[in-house]
Amino acid sequence: MKNSAPLETACKQYEEDLVLHYYGENGDNERRRVEQHLTSCHSCRRFLGDLQRVLPQMAGAEEMPQAFWDNYYRETVSKLAEQEERKFWWRSLFNPMRTWMAPAFGTVAVAVLVVGLVIGKGNLRLFVEPRGESIPREILADQNQLEFFESMDMLEALDRLENQDDQKTDTTNGESNRAELPGVVA
């Protein structure tokens, strides 16, 4: 690989075109121009020769055994499957393989309800009925007594109103009497 000849540079204005010429990326005009120049320029010919010798060697890829690629492919496919599984995790809930889970969950739910009722012994009403003011059982037992007490409350209220009226009347009469008496200054 070693060459004792000194390294020669290409003509500056042709260097980029020579690289593109090597890769076959020049347009028709540039290609013709470079080819024409190469016929008369030793440095550029040598530059191109270097590229033709060195660049393909750089591109030489390390050959891997078939087993490596088989393993590579299997791993990639497996990773793709895992990725898809993670993306659609919710599908697993409806997976036919897990149909046993629905009756199992149902049975557990019923069992929990039954156990709750047995332990609570019918005290469920405590949670259902609203808590009102406590009324004595004796009164609740007889509907007539309840009506009686309600009417008593009403009568007491009427009495209170009448007393208030009386007090107001007394006060008003007293003031007018004093005003009518001679020698009394209001």
Add this chain to the structure above:
Amino acid sequence: MADQQQMRDEELVALSQQGDRHCFEILVRRYMEKAYHIAFNFTRDSETAKDLSQDAFLRAYANLKQFNGRSSFYTWFYRIVVNLCLDHARRHRRVAWESLDRMSEEPAEQRQLADSSYAPEEQALAGEAKRRVNETLETMPKKQRAAFLLRNHQGLSIADVAKVMKTTEGTVRVYLHRAVAALRQSLVEFV
């Protein structure tokens, strides 16, 4: 099955976008070697190259719905590979000589079996030249290196390299010229 193996990339992509993973697996088989070699040229490490290239396939499949078909599948896919490699290079700034070191550690008999046309001195020079090339590739700007590897090692046209790198063909030509000039300069003693 045999028909699918013969399908063009665009057809396989269309079926993959509809959820046919088997069609994407055909694309994996079709491009796995190229993807691995791009990653290897960047990282010089077999395991890392395998991980990066496999990650590129996973990302491509996950984002396949975003592929609109305006470019070819392989330029779109190469862009994913190159971006992952550039990202990896940013995060792991190091010169990796493992593959070259492994090569130099091989017993002389094996090396002679592998290539008996070279004398030991020539083999040593070839190893040194390869080391220089890799060193130069490591130190050159990443986009310049990417352009060179895609054109020289992967055989992509300059137009495709420009698409992969989302730049203009003129920029790729400049990258390529500078990369080749730098590499040639690094091989002054060997050419």
